[in-house]
Amino acid sequence: MQRNPLASLVANPLAGVFVALLIIFGISALLSPYFLTSYNMSVIARSLAFVGLVTIGQSMLLILGELDLSLGVIGGLCGIISGILMVNYGINPVVALGLALAMGAALGFINGILVTKLRLHSLVLTIGTAGIYGGVTLVLTKGVAITGIPAEIQFLGRGTVYGIPVPFIIMLVVLAIGTFITLKTPFGRYMYAVGNNTQAAKMLGIKVDRVRVAIFTLAGLLAALAGLLMVARLGTAQPSIGDTWVLPPIAASVIGGVATTGGVGTPLGAIFGAAIIAIIENIIVLFGVSPYWQGVVSGAIVVLAISFDAISRRYIRREG
């Protein structure tokens, strides 16, 4: 059976989105002389790092056929908690960060338990828990940022190694681990099985609920990690952290080949998707597009990207 090269390229969503990323990268480099400067590259890398960590967790949930809209506020709340622990209680930063991470995992775990035990729809449930977690942030801070974060942790957010921003390196390490889990471990296979066909997964003897809870927990942990790194970068714990981490990770996942219906895609593809969004947002700024128009432009590009994806998918289906 012969396949034309274009078809097999489109058939592999990872290769497809990678090519799209390269093209957008190339066009951006041609369009703006500032794009390739090391300063601009590190700006993109840093912004990709935070949203990327959330994207890795969210994409794994989407592969399962689930979704967590409270990841953004989990990041914000855990950042605030770390700030309160370090500043108001003078707790050792390492311990404080550890506690805040554990709390992120716990919040994700609660989402997972509620979704599995009460058989709730994760979309609706996490709209609710997002309200609760976000509300707690406001109660704790009364909307005011916590300043005076110890300087020794700011390296995590602001530092560079060989010119590469530390948060970006952390994100890459997490991505490597996430990719290994999804593609090379039995647990990863179980994720895809659950996302493809929950009933069949049960018939195969997979503990479906356990897989779900584990990924909700992991996603909560990663959101908390993103929140902490943001606190370290800003030097203050702000209640607004995480506000922009809700929808872009979902859009990035879909651009990167993760189906919202579950069962297909990889965290790596989702990160490629996030990179595409980050570059587009960057180039809009470089072009001096009015901030009022930025939402329109980046939204339109997301619609274009997923339309392309849907059209190519139809092409593949016809082939099968």
Place this chain on the structure above:
Amino acid sequence: MAFLEVHKVGRDFPGVTALDDVDLSLELGRVHILAGENGAGKSTLVKLLTGADHPSRGTITIDGRDTAQHPDVFNLVAYVPQELNLFPHLSVAENLFIPYDRSDFGGLTIDHGAIRKAAQDYLDRFAISARPTDLVRNISVSDQQLLQIARASTNKHMKVLILDEPTSSLTRTEVDRVFKVISGFRDREHAIVFISHKMDEVFEIGDDYTVLRNGRKVEAGRMAETSEAGLIRAMSGAELELEQNFRPVKQPELPEETILDVKGLSGERFEDVSFTLKRGEILGFAGLVGAGRSEVMQTMFGFLKPKAGSVTVKGAPWKLGDTSHSVRNGMLYLSEERKHHGILPMLSVRENIGISILDETLSKFGISAARERSKVLEIIKAYDIKTPDMEKKIMFLSGGNQQKAIIGRAMATRPKVLIFDEPTKGIDVRTKAEIYKIMKTLAEEGVGIILVSSEMDELRKCSSRIITMHTGKITGDFDAETTANETLVGAIFGTETKNAA
């Protein structure tokens, strides 16, 4: 002049030719059998006949008009798909007439009274026992099947009716109801296309036939002038041993042993079920749809919760209500709902099979791709799974090959008890024989096999013993070789209760 004429039609998809040089002519007042193995191109052809897809070559003429110029003539064709595609949460009447503008009930508001009255006419004509106001999810499977045909016939222009395996989940009496409806249409000068893998039905209802193989027309003619063997030869391209017996032969070197002992098991829709399964036998379960056979199996497997009773496997008490315990300890259930309970549709054949051999493929650095590929290849070969390559998504395989992949996957875990629930539903004759052979071999190797089936022929061919169930209770336990068909049918319908084992 035939009413619908397909002339030298071909359909290409990127990289594959699904149909080539196909002719078909349908005459009014006759039932035309469209025969072929899974993947022969029947569905592709049906799509062209209904206008859902368009041919790459050739012409389709309906009522003397070329469909390429007059696409509106496709409204003379009504199609009833194999899978139920009704709206479960709407009423019977609403299902019949949706979309309303097509059925003259359009407008801003819907006159429910009028719809109900019109629906009752159809229900009477088709002998459907459900009421117009019943929700479709609450009516029986056979009523749903008939309702689908009734819905197709609400199309006033219909002259051609295409039925894709309308009887695959029906019992004999229900099949008779469907056949009555089909004969009714035939006598009122409609052309019927009937697709089925059940040979006895095909010969009972068919007037003409066309056989497809690998996307080409290989034979056509009058049913009266062919035979079952002839039809099967045309479909498979090979002479098949038809009346072969697939009952496992007793292996003298294996000691007699009770593998499974079920005592007083009760649950949703079944009561006080007790039976034993011995090593080396295939235990058949016969009964009507809804007799509770699948529920018993799913409860043993842990998918459903028991109300009472106990299960012992090889002398040890068995934990109920936990599928992962069952799989780990060697009991597997292959569901009749392949699509819903079996395959992982968007994953490759490799991943679908590989998921049950992770113990063997796991290395220090995660799942070893090389080891997985070679193990999966062994299974693909051992079970003769036909796929272009193991990276093909399993949803693109034919039903028979999906089933073989699922059996291969199950066998890779070396189970002690394997439960087949309607394993050959919608599967062609040749693949059926292959699956029977696999069951026989496994039983002779000492795996305890349970076969739940609605086809008496299948049960007789394969089982050592047959247990009959009627409305949730066991009504008999028979030796498959020596018991008369009438006795079994009687037990299935619950007219006599006796134990002849």
